[in-house]
Amino acid sequence: xxxxxxRRVLQLLLVIAVLSVLLFAWLRSLPGGPVSALxxxxxxxxxxxxLEQALGLDQPIYVQYFNFVGRALSGDFGTxxxxxxxxxxxxxxxxxxxxxxxxxxxxILIALIGAxxxxxxxxxxxxxxxxxxxxxxxxxxxxxxxxxxxxLLKYVLSIKLGLLPxxxxxxxxxxATRVTGFFVLDGLLTREWDAALDALKHLFLPALALASIPxxxxxxxxxxxxxxxxxxxYVRTARSKGLTARxxxxxxxxxxxxxxxxxxxxxxxxxxxxxxxxxxxVFAWQGVGQALAIGFERxxxxxxxxxxxxxxxxxxxxxxxxxxxxxxxxxxxxxxxxG
Amino acid sequence: xxxxxxxxxxxxxxxxxxxxxxxxxxACAESERDSGGEGQTGGQLVFGAAGAPxxxxxxxxxxxxxxxxxxxxxxxxxxxxxxTSNIKPELATxxxxxxxxxxxxxxxKEGVQFHDGTPFxxxxxxxxxxxxxxxxxxxxxxxxxxxxxxxxxxxxGDGKPSLYExxxxxxxxxxxxxLTRFTARFPTMLSQSSFAxxxxxxxxxxxADNVKAQGDSFVFSDxxxxxxxxxxxxxxxxxxxxxxxxxxxxxEEYHGEKAKLDxxxxxxxxxxxxxxxxxxxxxxxxxxxxxxxxxxxxxxxGFNLMIxxxxxILYLGITQKNNPALKDLKVRQALAHAIDRETLxxxxxxxxxxxxxxxxxxxxxxxxxDAKHYDYDPEKAKQLLAEAxxxxxxxxxxxxxxxxxxxxxxxxxIFGAIQEDLEAAGFTVTPVSKPWAGGYLDQVEVADAxxxxxxxxxxxxxxxxxxxxxxxxxxxxFWTQGxxxxxxxxxxxxxxxxxxxxxxxxxxxxxxNRKLKSEYLPAIPISHSPPALVVAPEVKGLVASPxxxxxxxxxxxxx
Numbered sequence: 001x002x003x004x005x006x007r008r009v010l011q012l013l014l015v016i017a018v019l020s021v022l023l024f025a026w027l028r029s030l031p032g033g034p035v036s037a038l039x040x041x042x043x044x045x046x047x048x049x050x051l052e053q054a055l056g057l058d059q060p061i062y063v064q065y066f067n068f069v070g071r072a073l074s075g076d077f078g079t080x081x082x083x084x085x086x087x088x089x090x091x092x093x094x095x096x097x098x099x100x101x102x103x104x105x106x107x108i109l110i111a112l113i114g115a116x117x118x119x120x121x122x123x124x125x126x127x128x129x130x131x132x133x134x135x136x137x138x139x140x141x142x143x144x145x146x147x148x149x150x151x152l153l154k155y156v157l158s159i160k161l162g163l164l165p166x167x168x169x170x171x172x173x174x175x176a177t178r179v180t181g182f183f184v185l186d187g188l189l190t191r192e193w194d195a196a197l198d199a200l201k202h203l204f205l206p207a208l209a210l211a212s213i214p215x216x217x218x219x220x221x222x223x224x225x226x227x228x229x230x231x232x233x234y235v236r237t238a239r240s241k242g243l244t245a246r247x248x249x250x251x252x253x254x255x256x257x258x259x260x261x262x263x264x265x266x267x268x269x270x271x272x273x274x275x276x277x278x279x280x281x282v283f284a285w286q287g288v289g290q291a292l293a294i295g296f297e298r299x300x301x302x303x304x305x306x307x308x309x310x311x312x313x314x315x316x317x318x319x320x321x322x323x324x325x326x327x328x329x330x331x332x333x334x335x336x337x338x339g
Numbered sequence: 340x341x342x343x344x345x346x347x348x349x350x351x352x353x354x355x356x357x358x359x360x361x362x363x364x365x366a367c368a369e370s371e372r373d374s375g376g377e378g379q380t381g382g383q384l385v386f387g388a389a390g391a392p393x394x395x396x397x398x399x400x401x402x403x404x405x406x407x408x409x410x411x412x413x414x415x416x417x418x419x420x421x422x423t424s425n426i427k428p429e430l431a432t433x434x435x436x437x438x439x440x441x442x443x444x445x446x447x448k449e450g451v452q453f454h455d456g457t458p459f460x461x462x463x464x465x466x467x468x469x470x471x472x473x474x475x476x477x478x479x480x481x482x483x484x485x486x487x488x489x490x491x492x493x494x495x496g497d498g499k500p501s502l503y504e505x506x507x508x509x510x511x512x513x514x515x516x517x518l519t520r521f522t523a524r525f526p527t528m529l530s531q532s533s534f535a536x537x538x539x540x541x542x543x544x545x546x547a548d549n550v551k552a553q554g555d556s557f558v559f560s561d562x563x564x565x566x567x568x569x570x571x572x573x574x575x576x577x578x579x580x581x582x583x584x585x586x587x588x589x590x591e592e593y594h595g596e597k598a599k600l601d602x603x604x605x606x607x608x609x610x611x612x613x614x615x616x617x618x619x620x621x622x623x624x625x626x627x628x629x630x631x632x633x634x635x636x637x638x639x640x641g642f643n644l645m646i647x648x649x650x651x652i653l654y655l656g657i658t659q660k661n662n663p664a665l666k667d668l669k670v671r672q673a674l675a676h677a678i679d680r681e682t683l684x685x686x687x688x689x690x691x692x693x694x695x696x697x698x699x700x701x702x703x704x705x706x707x708x709d710a711k712h713y714d715y716d717p718e719k720a721k722q723l724l725a726e727a728x729x730x731x732x733x734x735x736x737x738x739x740x741x742x743x744x745x746x747x748x749x750x751x752x753i754f755g756a757i758q759e760d761l762e763a764a765g766f767t768v769t770p771v772s773k774p775w776a777g778g779y780l781d782q783v784e785v786a787d788a789x790x791x792x793x794x795x796x797x798x799x800x801x802x803x804x805x806x807x808x809x810x811x812x813x814x815x816x817f818w819t820q821g822x823x824x825x826x827x828x829x830x831x832x833x834x835x836x837x838x839x840x841x842x843x844x845x846x847x848x849x850x851x852n853r854k855l856k857s858e859y860l861p862a863i864p865i866s867h868s869p870p871a872l873v874v875a876p877e878v879k880g881l882v883a884s885p886x887x888x889x890x891x892x893x894x895x896x897x898x
Contacts, residue, residue: 031778034556038482040776041744041793042401045784045814047481047488054480054552079556082776084580085393085402086559095581151612159620166620167613172584172604173383181581284608284617286583294390294609297741299776302556 005324012316019312020072020305024065027301033057037081037298068305077306082298083291089302093288093310098181099169100287103280104272106207108265111214116261119222120254126227134219141216146275150209150282157205164205167284171198206283210275214268221264225257232256259326266322273311382896383602384878387614387626391607392585395575396547396563397532398471399478401485403887406532407627408585408605411891412454413535413569416445416464417526421882421890424650424702424800426530430459430570431514440521440839441504447512451594453538454574461508466539468506468516470548477552486533486798489808490524521839524801531798532888541568572598572892583607599880599895618642618873624896625874627887631689631748634871643874646691649867650885651746652698652805653794655757656862660818662789664729671860673723674790675713677764678757682715684866687752695864697852699797699805702885705835705848706802711857720764733767737783737791742775745870745887746794753792753865786818797886802848803836810861817861824859 027033035043035051043051052058056067071078077089084092122131158166169183170176176195179186184203187196229235230253238248276289284290288307295303392405397413400406418429431445451459471487472495478484479494493499502525504517518525528534537547545562562568567575572595573587585605589598606623608614614626615633619640629637629644638644655674659666680694696712724730738754739747747753758768771788773779783791793816797804803811810819811832819825831851838844855861872889874881880893 031773031781033776033781035482036776036778036780038556039485039780040402041780041795042485043481043780043784044812045786045816047485048781048784051480051482054477054482055556056552076553079553079558081556084391086557086564087580088553088558092580099581154616159616162620166617166622167608168584168606168622169582172385172579172582172606173586173602178581183581281610282613284583284606284610284613286581286607290609297776 005320008320008323012313012320015316016309016313020069020309021065023305023308024068025061027304028061028064030299033299034081034301037300038085072305078302080300080303082300083294083303089306092291092303093306095181096286096288096291097310099285100273100276100280100289102169102182102184102203103206103210103276103285103287104269106203107210107272107275108214108269110207110211111218111268112265114211115215115218116222119219120226120249120257122219123223123226123230131223134223138216138219141212141219144212146209146212147278147282149212150206150279153205153209154282165202167202167206167282169199169202169286170195171202174198206279206285209282210272210279213275214265214272217264217268218261222257222261225260226253229253229257262325263322266318266325269318273314380599380895381601383604384600384625384891384894384896385604385606385623386891387608387617387623388585388605389607389611389614389626389628390609391580391583392578392605394559394563395567395578396537396559397535398487398537399483399550399557399559399563400533403627406888408587409535409567409569410532410571410888411573411587411603412567412571412575413532413537414571415529415531415535416447417530419530419884419886419888421893422648422884424797424885426527426800430464430536434526438839440525441518443516443518443526444509445514445516445526447514448594449512451570452592453541453570454568454590454592455538455541457538457540459536459570460511461514463539464514464536465506465508467536468503470539470542471534472501472503474548477557478548478550480552483550483557486531490528490531521837522803523836523838523844524799524803527799527801528804535569538568541566570594572890573603576602596892598892600891603891618875621875624878625872625881627872628745628870629873630743631871634689637873641876643876643878644871645873645881645883646689646869646871647883647887648700648702648885649691649693649746649869650700650702651794651796651867651870652695652700653746653753653792653865653868654695654698654862655865656783656788656791656793656817657860658783658786658788658791658816658818659821659861660786662734664727664732665734665789666821667727667729668858668860669723669727670729670732671863672713673720673727673764674761674766675860675863676716676720676723677766678760678863678865679715680865683753683756683760687749687756688866688868689748689871691869693867695866696856698809698855698862698864699802700867703797703800703802703805705845705852707849707852710849710853710855713856713863717760717764724765730765731767732765733769734761735769735771735789736761737771737773737779737788739775739779739792740772741777742779744794745796746866746868747792748868750792757792757865783816786816788816791816799886802852803832806851806855807832807836810855819859819861822859822861828855828859828861 035048075090080087080089080092118134122134125131154166157163176192177190179189183199184196187199235252238252273289277293280287280290281293291303292307388404390404392408393400393402395409397409414429416431417426420427430448432448434443434445436443453459474484474494481488491502493501502518504519507515509515542562545566546560547562549560551558572590572593574590576586576588578585583606587603589601608617611630617623618626634644657665657671664670684692684694697710724732736758738750761768810828813820813825813829835844835847838847877896879895879897
């Protein structure tokens with residue numbers, strides 16, 4: 001198990017190293033760059049050249065890369081040029097990371113709480129109205145563009161009905177104490193209930209929009225998996241032995257049906273960042289997804305580098321955790337690893 | 340049967356829970372809105388900003404998002420009359436110059452103090468000028484000291500001539516500034532936000548000059564990020580970056596009429612549609628630069644759409660470097676006759692846009708009304724092309740993507756209209772589109788383009804800020820150095836700017852404008868477009884500034 005974990009961590013490091021080279025080369029191959037971001041239409045050819053020199057952008061690309069790696073190893077990814085000019089990219093990332101995690105957790109939570117019970121119930125009453133509604137709903141959830149859904153939710157619930165705020169993470173002017181950077185959690189920890197509720201209100205819509213795809217996917221996987229398991233011999237045997245429906249559900253069906261669901265949840269969590277780019281933009285959510293969108297538009301290399309490398313790390317890490325939890329859930333996998 | 344009933348109860352409980360949650364959330368949302376209006380004074384105003392400010396030390400900034408905030412915290416020696424580009428006294432009550440225009444004496448307002456309680460006086464003014472002049476390293480690059488370099492030239496000891504020579508505090512309220520030469524831009528140029536006066540004590544305490552290049556950008560000092568200290572009607576409270584909100588509070592010790600609002604908050608909402616929706620939902624009270632396509636719907640929804648006087652220019656730039664045919668004046672004149680500015684303005688640009696004849700708006704000094712006008716005349720354009728021997732001339736027409744600018748709210752639409760006009764007049768157009776910060780600006784600046792769309796928003800009322808910036812050195816995006824008149828034009832601009840006598844100078848600028856249109860034609864002026872801002876109907880007292888330098892001190896929110 002330990003050797004397996006170490007091997008996976010080494011793979012992770014290799015992935016990151018290769019990614020950093022590709023990312024660096026790709027960003028530098030794009031026309032424009034930080035100089036345009038900093039000077040806009042106010043710069044002359046002379047001031048642009050002067051600035052390139054000051055920032056070391058006139059050096060050969062491999063020199064720039066090694067400078068970047070040298071600094072990055074000490075946590076210095078450069079300074080933002082467009083998202084929040086003047087702010088160290090790593091600091092910006094660390095500040096925005098909790099926002100995206102909070103949003104993703106909210107989305108996953110909504111998806112899990114809704115999709116697993118619904119998926120299970122749909123499978124149990126196959127062909128019933130819940131099953132049919134669930135299948136159609138999940139098809140819509142997967143196929144509807146996330147930004148459109150975000151706009152729709154916002155238009156109806158915020159603008160027309162005024163039930164929820166249109167964006168941001170907390171009402172401005174609310175003097176909330178910050179502890180962890182997770183606003184809902186901060187409100188609970190400091191017992192500032194107003195702040196916690198306010199943060200929750202701000203979180204709800206973007207999390208709901210972001211939950212659409214994982215919700216749909218988890219629903220379908222749960223449903224399919226439960227159907228598969230219910231057809232298995234051991235479930236039939238359990239039934240014939242006269243075990244109660246509850247025991248069959250908890251001990252046999254759910255436990256075994258959860259394996260593919262766990263994998264899916266892991267993959268969906270990793271994929272949430274791509275959805276977060278759009279959701280965060282629509283809801284002015286100050287997270288890394290929004291930073292990525294603005295970073296691309298304004299060619300903010302330092303922010304793009306730190307966000308993309310961190311996102312890749314998060315993705316690989318989540319998958320590692322999924323694989324490890326697989327091993328925990330299913331002893332056969334653990335045994336296979338030993339061999 | 341039992342199972343069904345239990346499931347039924349659970350369902351009801353779930354629905355009840357969801358309902359309760361929705362009701363409690365809506366109750367909170369309503370109570371939040373109710374607390375918004377508190378009459379003529381007091382309350383808070385939330386204004387939507389399109390981007391994060393770069394920092395809060397205006398000397399190191401050149402972007403509008405930064406200046407919108409710092410304009411409320413700081414004041415300059417001279418300010419702007421609300422709603423105009425004319426200067427007015429601010430921290431200086433009056434000023435006078437020697438006959439040669441090189442020595443300027445400013446009388447300062449008495450009884451003014453910075454937000455940190457230290458006095459504003461002549462020494463503080465000189466400390467600011469000396470700070471600007473003594474920038475070194477990263478601080479002396481154009482990315483940080485853009486406005487100093489543009490207006491004052493070099494820094495101490497860097498070899499480039501500087502307009503600044505010395506500053507002397509004659510007494511508490513009298514400052515004598517010595518310039519190395521006369522320029523007609525002085526003292527108007529001091530109205531720019533970068534030249535706001537900051538507290539020397541606070542700058543020293545929080546190491547304002549501690550700015551350095553790092554990675555692909557710059558790291559600012561603690562002063563610039565957390566301790567901006569001026570004399571203005573609002574004081575800096577906090578910048579909550581995690582929530583994208585900058586909070587300012589009324590300066591209770593302000594020397595003039597105090598701000599009406601208790602709190603002024605700028606909330607960063609990068610997406611334009613999201614800004615509009617936030618206004619519609621009442622989450623913000625206003626925002627800048629609404630898209631022209633939204634103007635009507637915002638008006639219809641009862642919002643107060645304020646259209647600024649246009650203080651900008653959109654031009655079709657001509658680079659003479661890569662297409663030899665463009666060196667021929669007749670070809671450039673054919674371009675001028677080919678473009679139907681009137682139709683373009685009425686069909687593609689927002690209300691209040693005007694066709695441009697010169698390279699700056701009429702409100703700026705030295706505007707020559709009698710300068711040569713090129714009517715829309717495609718036949719004449721064809722004839723000129725034929726005379727020049729370039730029928731069916733192939734030209735590259737560059738336009739930027741991923742951007743809108745106040746002078747260019749719809750780059751693709753403008754490009755389309757011009758392309759059509761040029762083709763109707765016998766040009767063969769090859770379109771070239773590039774992302775604004777992804778190559779367009781870089782390549783246009785080094786004169787890679789042939790024909791290109793670009794423009795300029797004036798920083799202050801001076802012809803030099805427009806045509807001096809465009810053609811003041813022959814090494815420019817229009818490649819005027821390739822023309823026999825490029826050097827001459829730059830020289831004429833220098834001479835005009837150095838002319839002390841107002842009437843004489845005005846005449847010189849008028850003459851330059853005439854020549855620019857009839858003899859040189861380095862670009863085709865297209866239009867002046869008015870940028871707008873929009874506020875909720877309850878917001879009173881905001882005066883739109885042509886230079887986008889609105890002041891929020893007189894603003895209130897009515898019940």
